[in-house]
Amino acid sequence: MGDQSTGWLPDPMSTFAGEVDTLFYFTLYVSTIIFVAVMAAMVYFGIRYRRRSETEVPEFVRESRILETTWVVVPTILVMIVFTWGFKVFVDLQTAPPDSYEITVRGAQWFWEFQYDTGVTSANELYVPVNRPIKLRMTGSDVLHSFFIPAFRVKMDVIPNRYTSVWFEAIEIGTYQVFCTEYCGTNHSAMLATVHVVSQEDFDAWMVAQDQDLPPAELGERLFRQYTCVVCHVDTSVGPNLAGIFGSERELTDGSTVIADEDYLLESIVNPSAKVSSGYGLQMPATFGTMSQKQLDGLIAYIKTL
Ligand SMILES: [Cu+2]
Numbered sequence: 001m002g003d004q005s006t007g008w009l010p011d012p013m014s015t016f017a018g019e020v021d022t023l024f025y026f027t028l029y030v031s032t033i034i035f036v037a038v039m040a041a042m043v044y045f046g047i048r049y050r051r052r053s054e055t056e057v058p059e060f061v062r063e064s065r066i067l068e069t070t071w072v073v074v075p076t077i078l079v080m081i082v083f084t085w086g087f088k089v090f091v092d093l094q095t096a097p098p099d100s101y102e103i104t105v106r107g108a109q110w111f112w113e114f115q116y117d118t119g120v121t122s123a124n125e126l127y128v129p130v131n132r133p134i135k136l137r138m139t140g141s142d143v144l145h146s147f148f149i150p151a152f153r154v155k156m157d158v159i160p161n162r163y164t165s166v167w168f169e170a171i172e173i174g175t176y177q178v179f180c181t182e183y184c185g186t187n188h189s190a191m192l193a194t195v196h197v198v199s200q201e202d203f204d205a206w207m208v209a210q211d212q213d214l215p216p217a218e219l220g221e222r223l224f225r226q227y228t229c230v231v232c233h234v235d236t237s238v239g240p241n242l243a244g245i246f247g248s249e250r251e252l253t254d255g256s257t258v259i260a261d262e263d264y265l266l267e268s269i270v271n272p273s274a275k276v277s278s279g280y281g282l283q284m285p286a287t288f289g290t291m292s293q294k295q296l297d298g299l300i301a302y303i304k305t306l
Helices: 017-048 065-094 200-211 216-226 229-235 262-270 286-290 293-305
Strands: 101-108 111-115 121-123 125-129 134-140 145-149 154-158 164-168 174-180 193-198 249-251 257-259
Touching: 017 065, 101 125, 101 145, 111 125, 121 125, 121 216, 125 200, 134 145, 134 154, 154 164, 193 200, 216 229, 216 293, 262 286, 262 293
Parallel strands: 101 134, 125 193
Antiparallel strands: 101 111, 111 121, 134 164, 145 154, 145 174, 174 193, 249 257
């Protein structure tokens, strides 16, 4: 999060984030003032008018029209302010400008995939140009996820078989954190991504660099990191260490053995439940089957180098 964050939220870094904050602080401060005033009055009256003897009978009190009118009218006005203001901000947040640059987002166990209009895809690294409205068209491959960029004040559920969207316009070059905020299984807390806000020139340069044909093994190495394969296969031992696996004999849970050739590696990635290695559970997500042939070739080429 931002270095100069106030402790509540990181610094506002999108065009409407400031307004979201102003509304938030308005509501917070007004509620705090009313809360303190009501509690103080309650304590004061509790002491001032406490029953002093067993036989005490309180005097008859007539209601004060002015007082009652005030406490109906003032809160109503405050609530209407919050409602109209909130509604305006809500509409702004929902309505992407027509010239927005569209990026498709796919949430899957446990990574974020971004696809640009050029066909380029990236995982867990979202590149966007600064000072340009960006619309994210989002859907999920498996369970519910939720896409949250605190610095931009955007947050939206990501749902299988349905499109949701958010938009933002970043106002400063930098990198910002993305979280998944809907508990989605074992590696939910590792379902992180980074937004790189860059100049239009850097964005174009990045796009061209992505398009360049990397040697398959290098592409595979990059994907292995981006698609969080490392989390299970290197950083933890949720999955088997893949070093030296190519060409070796693998024992499966049903007691049979197979030689880990290219076909086996491919099948293990796109359909992990087909042959499960002995000693491991069915923990590898089946969400990688949607990768392109080129990406899969790259991954296999990379695994062979390990
Ligand atoms: Cu998630």
